Amino acid sequence: MCSTKILLLEDEPVIASDLKKVLEAKGYQVFHADSAAKALALCDRHLPDFAILNFQQKDIGDGMALACLLRIRYLVKILFVTGARSKDLSGSPDYYAGYEVLYKPYTRRQLQKALSKFLT
């Protein structure tokens, strides 16, 4: 399998399966994880090119630490999917600086736009 691999971390199964369907329709190989530990295990095994991370997972809280780890260790490009806007979060004025972000709830159009920008 030489198609592009995408790690999908999303603890909400409905959203996850929808996203998986969308991505698979585009020809990507998708690995779904519903926890950070699983995500790391999947990364170890499959070495994905991209990661779509739900920013506020129940088990990891702020997904920024995981994002950093994935980016440094596996050289993965990250897309955050989040229900929180940058200014709602603590820290710097633009918390997601350097990352692609897709805000929930997204429309189909916004999803397509974000993915086409992200997966290049």
Next chain:
Amino acid sequence: MNYIITYLIVFSLFLTFQHGAEASNLLDSLSQVAHEKVNEGQLDEAMELYLQALQMAETEGKGKEVASIFYSIALIHHFQNNNEKSREYLEKSMDKARAIKDSSRIARCFLLSGVLEYHSGDMEACIPLFQQSADIFRAIGKYASAADAIAKVGNIYETQGRYVEATPLFEQSHKAASQAQDTLKLLTATINLSGNAYNLHDYPKALEYLNIARELAVGLERDFEYQELLKLESYIYEGMGELKKSNEILWKYVEHHDSMLNVDRTRQIAALETKYETEKKEATIQLQKKQLSLQHSRLLAIAVILVFALLAGGVLFRLTRQLRKRNEEKEFLIKEIHHRVKNNLQVLSSLLHLQSRHIKDESALDAVREGQTRVEAMSLIHQKLYMGDNLAAVEMQDYLYNLGDTLLDSFGMDNERVKIIYDVKPMHLDVDIAIPLGLIINELVTNSLKYAFPGNRNGKIEIALWKNKSEQLCLKVADDGVGKDAAHTPKNSTSFGTNLVNILSKKLKGKIEKQHENGYATLIVFEPFRMAG
């Protein structure tokens, strides 16, 4: 000052008496004031007044007053040790008195002449003057004055050691005093007699007079005379050789003398001290009271202010802390809820998309897709939601642009074929209004997209949102498509969309108007409502 006041009094008196009133009254008043001035020791002023009075008396030809005033002036000169002048005026007075036969005045003049001679040291000259004076006084029945005059002669003899010659004079003085029924003069005369008897070494007689004198002194409460009598008694006993008794009485005298002095002095000092102390104390008390009350009020004010400041500070601190904490909690909760709403909407959207993948029936798929756009219309609201002061508000311009684009996209239309023209005034609407409004627009635009442009027809849709003059929110969605009659409209689907518009308009108290010229247009005018932000 006194000078001025005196003149004012005199002047006013003058004014009072100058018209019609008898001039003698004014003269009397002048003399009276002058006399008072003499008593007060203001001799110069008195002199001025007397000279004025003199002028008046002379012009009016009042001889008696003239003589009296001359006498008074002579007296003032005598007081001022100007004996030459005094003699001059005395002679004038004497002349005048003789001219009008004023015996009393003549006697007085003799007496004063005697006094003048006495003071100049000419005893031989003064004795006949006093005697003449006494004779005249006695002749006109002024025994008290006569007693004085005779006693003066006696006193002169006494000082000269001519005790035998003095005796009849003192006796005459005593007689005159008793004739005048003047007890004080009688006392003086008796003391003189006693002293004279002592000088003559006639001790029993001296004692006899002394006892009478003592009774008089006690009766008159004359402490000074009583004391002098004690001294005299002591001398008498000494003369009699009764030294012990003399000493005893001398001690009595000394005691009396001291006690008088002490009583006097102590009384005076005490009175002064009391007065001084009282005044001082009162002043101090007043001052202290003032200071105390000032301090008191100042302290009280400071204390009250401090307490208030502390209380206010404490309350403010607690309040702000509570408020901040509560605000933080509230913000956190709101964020959390928003997060969940957003997540749920996302789940809903994803569900519909997942579902649509398994639907083969075209009309069912349409229905689900419509559902998807409706959810997306709401999702967009939540993306654009921004927190105002206490209302969650949506910026409508930005929202409608996004909604339009999303709808075009979901119908697979690009901006080339169907163009959406926005005429949206910048405004923020409450989320409660924004969501139904968004859904209404979603339905109307969806309708246009579905039915107005069949067969790759080009066209445009206009979305207009504004407020009219009566603050009513107006929405217009219009297309330049084929119009209602030409549109191929499957019953079931449009009826639901239209229904939804009706229901939501009703919720927002809107009145729907439909226009069928040049395509299809819907105008909704909503009742005025609260604007957010």
